[in-house]
Amino acid sequence: MPLDEFSSVTLVRSLTGRADIRFMLLTYNAPGGKEIWAAMSEAERAAEEAEYRDLIRSMREERIFLAAEEVEHYDAARTVRMRDGILSVSDGPAVNADAFLSGYFLIEVQSLETAINWTARIPNARTGSVEVRPVMDIDW
Numbered sequence: 630m631p632l633d634e635f636s637s638v639t640l641v642r643s644l645t646g647r648a649d650i651r652f653m654l655l656t657y658n659a660p661g662g663k664e665i666w667a668a669m670s671e672a673e674r675a676a677e678e679a680e681y682r683d684l685i686r687s688m689r690e691e692r693i694f695l696a697a698e699e700v701e702h703y704d705a706a707r708t709v710r711m712r713d714g715i716l717s718v719s720d721g722p723a724v725n726a727d728a729f730l731s732g733y734f735l736i737e738v739q740s741l742e743t744a745i746n747w748t749a750r751i752p753n754a755r756t757g758s759v760e761v762r763p764v765m766d767i768d769w
Contacts, residue, residue, distance in 0.1 A: 651695065651764035652744040654734040656753040660727040663702060665756065680752045688736060688747065699732040728757060735764070 659665070666674070688694035708723045709716070722729060731753065738744050741761070748759045 649693075649737045649739055650741075650744075651735060651737045651766070652741075653760075653762045653764055654736065654744070654748050654751065655730060655760040655762065656732045656734075656751060657728040657758045657760065658731045658753065659757045662729070662731065662757060677752050684750055684752075687750075688734075693736045693738050693747070695735040695737055697732065697734040700730060703729040731757065 669677075685694060685697060703722045706720070706722045708719045708721065710719075711717075734747075734751070736744065736747060738747065741763070744761050748754060748761050751759050753759060
C-alpha cells in the first residue's frame with residue numbers, strides 16, 4: 630500500500646530532502662508462544678537467538694538499524710488510563726488478543742517494500758507476526 634502524497638512521511642521527506650523513512654517492526658508472538666519457547670530444545674533456542682544476532686548484524690552493516698528490544702511477557706504489563714482526573718492501573722496489556730507484543734525493531738530504509746523485505750527475515754514472522762508501521766517524523 631503506497632503512502633499518499635499528504636502523509637507526514639512524504640511532507641518531512643520533501644522539506645528535509647531526506648530519502649529514508651523510519652519504520653517500527655512490531656513483533657507479536659502467536660498464542661502459546663511462551664509455551665512454544667519453553668518446549669524448544671536448548672539447541673533450537675540458541676539457533677533462533679543466533680538468527681536474531683545475524684539479522685541485527687546485517688541491518689547494522691547496511692546502516693539501517695536504529696534499535697531493537699524484546700519486551701517482557703504480557704504478564705508483566707500494566708495498562709494506565711486517566712479518566713476525569715482519576716488514575717486507573719490494571720494488570721495486563723491494553724488490548725486483549727490471542728497474539729501479544731514481544732518486541733520491536735526500529736529501522737530506517739528507503740521504502741515500505743524494503744521494510745517488508747527486512748521484516749520477512751525476522752524469525753518471529755514464521756511463528757507469530759510482525760506489524761510494519763512508518764514512524765511519523767515530528768519535531769517535538
